[in-house]
Amino acid sequence: MARRPDYYKTLGVDKKASAEDIKKAYRKLARQYHPDRNPGDKEAEARFKEISQAHDVLGDPEKRKQYDSGSGPFATGAGPGGGFGGFGNFDFDGASMSDILSNLFGGSTSGRRVRTKPRAERGADLEAQVSITFDQALAGAQVPLQVPMRAGCPTCRGTGAKPGTTPVVCPRCEGRGIETQGQGMFSISQPCSRCHGAGTIIEDPCPTCQGTGAVNTIKRIRVNIPAGVRDGSRIRLAGKGEPGRNGGPAGDLYLITHVEPSPLFTRKGDNLEVEVPLTIPEALRGAEVKVPTLNGTKTLRVRPGTAHGTVQRLRGEGPPKLSGAGGKQEKGDIHYRFVIDVPQNLSKEQESAIEELSKTLDGDPRAGLFAASSSRETEAGDAA
Numbered sequence: 001m002a003r004r005p006d007y008y009k010t011l012g013v014d015k016k017a018s019a020e021d022i023k024k025a026y027r028k029l030a031r032q033y034h035p036d037r038n039p040g041d042k043e044a045e046a047r048f049k050e051i052s053q054a055h056d057v058l059g060d061p062e063k064r065k066q067y068d069s070g071s072g073p074f075a076t077g078a079g080p081g082g083g084f085g086g087f088g089n090f091d092f093d094g095a096s097m098s099d100i101l102s103n104l105f106g107g108s109t110s111g112r113r114v115r116t117k118p119r120a121e122r123g124a125d126l127e128a129q130v131s132i133t134f135d136q137a138l139a140g141a142q143v144p145l146q147v148p149m150r151a152g153c154p155t156c157r158g159t160g161a162k163p164g165t166t167p168v169v170c171p172r173c174e175g176r177g178i179e180t181q182g183q184g185m186f187s188i189s190q191p192c193s194r195c196h197g198a199g200t201i202i203e204d205p206c207p208t209c210q211g212t213g214a215v216n217t218i219k220r221i222r223v224n225i226p227a228g229v230r231d232g233s234r235i236r237l238a239g240k241g242e243p244g245r246n247g248g249p250a251g252d253l254y255l256i257t258h259v260e261p262s263p264l265f266t267r268k269g270d271n272l273e274v275e276v277p278l279t280i281p282e283a284l285r286g287a288e289v290k291v292p293t294l295n296g297t298k299t300l301r302v303r304p305g306t307a308h309g310t311v312q313r314l315r316g317e318g319p320p321k322l323s324g325a326g327g328k329q330e331k332g333d334i335h336y337r338f339v340i341d342v343p344q345n346l347s348k349e350q351e352s353a354i355e356e357l358s359k360t361l362d363g364d365p366r367a368g369l370f371a372a373s374s375s376r377e378t379e380a381g382d383a384a
């Protein structure tokens, strides 16, 4: 029976070698014995297979454990002819192949891809800030905007080549955009070092854009701001961003809206809020008060005994809702928050009237604060 192969010896590492050490040893040996470096050398090829097989086992923690314990499919290691002959059937399947290559060169391989013309690229997405008034935010508006962006160079029409000249086929890759090293199954492809994958090079760069094909410009556009936007809303304008290259689609433009605050209304989500001051008698006895709306005024009935902070709402009088998908646009509400207007100074007459009132309104509204706990009452007494 054939001896099972010593994978540690194959890689030249200790049995206690770390995963990192095994990887290092494998890379070094794989480079050394790679068939591309040793064309026609059967011995090197066999050695390369042994190294790959050893790494396949020792590089996998699970397989390595099985191998170390002497169990698993590697325990016998038999093969015709003994020794390392067992590896004659070692199969370079697709997975281990790309594994080997990416281990060696730190990247994927794309040998089959042949590029005949420059790749179409989508333009970049842009962001712009737009300031509008409170009324414009409610009604919607069309605003002019100047957006700085990179756009196709007008001198060379985006080719990057000086007018009268054209980009020429890259002599290094002959227009394929990729370079191939090695031969047969071990060939490695990577983007062409001369043209960086474009397949063409520019011999006389355009003086306007220095051969980049694009220039900085300011595009003037008019944008429609939908009714109902808020301060900080983000609006996507599809296709209004940077133009694409080589026939690619344009990017999108995102508008961030800044809405001037209203002196009267405060935006609260889909609704607006207004503070409505009430005099003390109005709060006590009730009243009919005029309040502002977005289109004029309305009258609200204030109930007798209205507390400070009470909110009354007028439904559907608020700003349009942005989310209204098709059909008629829904509107938010206006919330009227009543605040009791407490005078800072009293006339003699008012003072005597309050004096009279206090004789009848002489209950203790704070009694409930102390009823629950007697210990709290003690603390309050101590603090006084």
Ligand SMILES: [Zn+2]
Residues within 6 Å of the ligand: 153, 154, 155, 156, 157, 158, 159, 160, 161, 206, 207, 208, 209, 210, 211, 212, 213, 214
């Ligand atoms: Zn140009």
Ligand SMILES: [Zn+2]
Residues within 6 Å of the ligand: 170, 171, 172, 173, 174, 175, 176, 177, 178, 192, 193, 194, 195, 196, 197, 198, 199, 200
């Ligand atoms: Zn090239």
